Amino acid sequence: xxxxxxxxxxxxxxxxxxxxxxxxxxxxxxxxxxxxxxxxxxxxxxxxxxxxxxxxxxxxxxxxxxxxxxxxxxxxxxxxxxxxxxxxxxxxxxxxxxxxxxxxxxxxxxxxxxxxxxxxxxxxxxxxxxxxxxxxxxxxxxxxxxxxxxxxxxxxxxxxxxxxxxxxxxxxxxxxxxxxxxxxxxxxxxxxxxxxxxxxxxxxxxxxxxxxxxxxxxxxxxxxxxxxxxxxxxxxxxxxxxxxxxxx
Amino acid sequence: xxxxxxxxxxxxxxxxxxxxxxxxxxxxxxxxxxxxxxxxxxxxxxxxxxxxxxxxxxxxxxxxxxxxxxxxxxxxxxxxxxxxxxxxxxxxxxxxxxxxxxxxxxxxxxxxxxxxxxxxxxxxxxxxxxxxxxxxxxxxxxxxxxx
Numbered sequence: 351x352x353x354x355x356x357x358x359x360x361x362x363x364x365x366x367x368x369x370x371x372x373x374x375x376x377x378x379x380x381x382x383x384x385x386x387x388x389x390x391x392x393x394x395x396x397x398x399x400x401x402x403x404x405x406x407x408x409x410x411x412x413x414x415x416x417x418x419x420x421x422x423x424x425x426x427x428x429x430x431x432x433x434x435x436x437x438x439x440x441x442x443x444x445x446x447x448x449x450x451x452x453x454x455x456x457x458x459x460x461x462x463x464x465x466x467x468x469x470x471x472x473x474x475x476x477x478x479x480x481x482x483x484x485x486x487x488x489x490x491x492x493x494x495x496x497x498x499x500x501x502x503x504x505x506x507x508x509x510x511x512x513x514x515x516x517x518x519x520x521x522x523x524x525x526x527x528x529x530x531x532x533x534x535x536x537x538x539x540x541x542x543x544x545x546x547x548x549x550x551x552x553x554x555x556x557x558x559x560x561x562x563x564x565x566x567x568x569x570x571x572x573x574x575x576x577x578x579x580x581x582x583x584x585x586x587x588x589x590x591x592x593x594x595x596x597x598x
Numbered sequence: 599x600x601x602x603x604x605x606x607x608x609x610x611x612x613x614x615x616x617x618x619x620x621x622x623x624x625x626x627x628x629x630x631x632x633x634x635x636x637x638x639x640x641x642x643x644x645x646x647x648x649x650x651x652x653x654x655x656x657x658x659x660x661x662x663x664x665x666x667x668x669x670x671x672x673x674x675x676x677x678x679x680x681x682x683x684x685x686x687x688x689x690x691x692x693x694x695x696x697x698x699x700x701x702x703x704x705x706x707x708x709x710x711x712x713x714x715x716x717x718x719x720x721x722x723x724x725x726x727x728x729x730x731x732x733x734x735x736x737x738x739x740x741x742x743x744x745x
Contacts, residue, residue, distance in 0.1 A: 371625060381625070431629035453625050521634065568704050570633030570714060583633075584711040587704065 361391045366446040368399055370411070371453035372463050381460065385449065392442035396429055396452065400436060400464075413464040420577060423513030427464050428453045433515040433575035455518035457527065471514045474530045478538035478556055483549025500545040507540040507585050509578040516572035516582050522565050529565045530557065532572035532582045539585040542598050550598045558593045566590070632718040640697050643690040650687055681740035685733060692728045696721040 365387050373381040386403045397418055404411045416422040418437045425436040430444060430451050444450055458466035488494045510533060517523050517531035538557055542550045557563045563586055572582035592598045628634070661668040674680060700717045704710040710717075 428626070428628070431626045451626055456625065456628065519628065519630075521628075521630075521637065567637050568633065568701060568711075568714070569630060569637040570711075571628070571630045573711075574631055574633075581711065583704075583714075587711055590705060 361393060363389050363391050364446065366390050366399065366441060367449040368396075368403065369449045369451050370403075370463070371451075372411070373454075373460055374410070374462060390441050390446075392440070394441045395437055396427075396434075396439045396441070396444075396450070397425060397436040399441070399450075400452070412462045421511060423511035423577075426455055426513040426515040426518070426577070428455055433519040433571075435513060435515065435577040438577050455514060457518045457520070457524040458514065466514075466518075468514060470527060471517055471531065471533065472512075474517075474534040475512065475537055478530065478534050478553055479549055480534075480537040480541065482541065482544070482547055483552065484546060485548055494546040496545055503545070504540050504543040506580050507536045507543075509580050510536050510540070511578060512537075513577060515575040515577055516580075519571040519575040521569055521571065522567055526561070526565065528561045530559075530562055532566075532586065535563055535566075535586050535589055536580060536582055539589050542589060542592060550592075554589070554593050554596075554598075557589055563590050563593065632715050636697055636700070636718050636721070639693060640701070643694040646690050647687070647694060678740050681736065685736050688732055688736075689725075689729060693721070693725050696724050696728075 367385055367387055369383050369385045371381050372378075372384050386407055388399045388402050388407075390399055390402070397415055400411065400413055400415075404413075413425060413427070413436070415425040415437060417424070420435055420438040423435070426433055427436055428434075428451075429436065429439050433455055436452075452464070454460055454464045454466050458468065458471060461467050484494065512533060514533060516536070517533045520529070520532055523529050523531045535557060538553045541547045542553050566583070566586045568583055568587075570583050572586075573580075573584070576582055657668070657671045660671055675684070697718075700714070700721050703717060704714050
């Protein structure tokens with residue numbers, strides 16, 4: 351126990367500057383930028399820097415985080431102009447000779463500092479029926495069997511953690527908040543191509559809409575932003591083709 | 599400007615601010631990659647071509663009003679400024695057409711999304727070849743005078 355802090359001290363520290371886009375709805379009419387100098391190690395993450403600021407410099411800094419290990423999807427934010435999870439972005443991967451810009455994700459209503467209102471995002475998610483739709487009873491047993499090949503068909507889109515990094519990186523979503531957005535389509539894809547599911551046609555009809563998959567302009571921002579490495583644009587293209595074919 | 603007064607409330611106590619915070623309350627520009635910029639170029643060239651076509655249909659329709667009016671308008675196309683405009687038009691149509699093929703491949707070719715970045719650079723390369731073939735000749739027409 352005693353040796354742990356000294357081992358940590360052996361890692362060299364340096365001062366990095368974070369410029370954070372802040373907004374307090376009770377004080378500010380408009381968001382403002384504020385800079386903080388933080389003592390960091392190369393192995394720290396942006397989330398550690400935000401914690402240091404909140405705990406040591408300015409307790410009013412507001413951001414979401416839960417698991418802090420890239421699983422819960424709470425801390426998506428725009429770091430140096432790109433959507434990333436604060437808990438998965440290491441300081442050593444950033445150029446610390448320049449200030450690090452941190453701001454809330456774009457396209458959703460800004461509530462405070464780095465927190466946005468996620469309701470419109472979850473509304474789109476709920477609208478695609480993101481659950482197994484199976485009317486019939488499983489064949490002669492207790493479980494719905496699926497071969498490894500059938501499972502692999504939609505493996506990529508099962509990884510989504512609903513952090514909204516993809517949807518809020520989409521230029522179409524920024525200007526047209528009605529667009530379902532990449533995350534909702536990814537979660538529709540996860541069930542459309544699931545051999546156990548019987549609701550594919552329902553979801554294809556929902557997404558065959560002016561605000562559905564046809565809004566996608568293949569900018570690939572979503573694919574670049576996804577912290578789980580999901581090939582989002584590929585998934586959207588597959589749903590487009592499923593609609594054209596009329597079946598998954 | 600509005601962030602200045604609010605910013606000084608909290609930022610002052612520490613050392614002098616060495617770095618001036620950006621005066622962009624709207625946030626930084628999203629740093630998208632090739633895909634996003636190809637979309638931006640596609641949109642800009644698309645809108646520009648649309649407005650050209652609008653004018654082009656009008657000037658062609660003039661021939662039904664009177665051949666003299668039509669000739670007068672077409673003669674203005676021979677001025678150097680219109681010549682440069684034509685160069686821009688060919689550049690815009692070339693980029694829009696080639697990138698359009700790339701988008702079709704992304705949507706309909708099973709591995710199109712995987713190779714979209716490479717295809718973008720191929721589009722740019724083909725576009726440059728196209729302009730190398732066209733621009734010198736066009737400039738000879740505009741600036742060369744007698745031919």
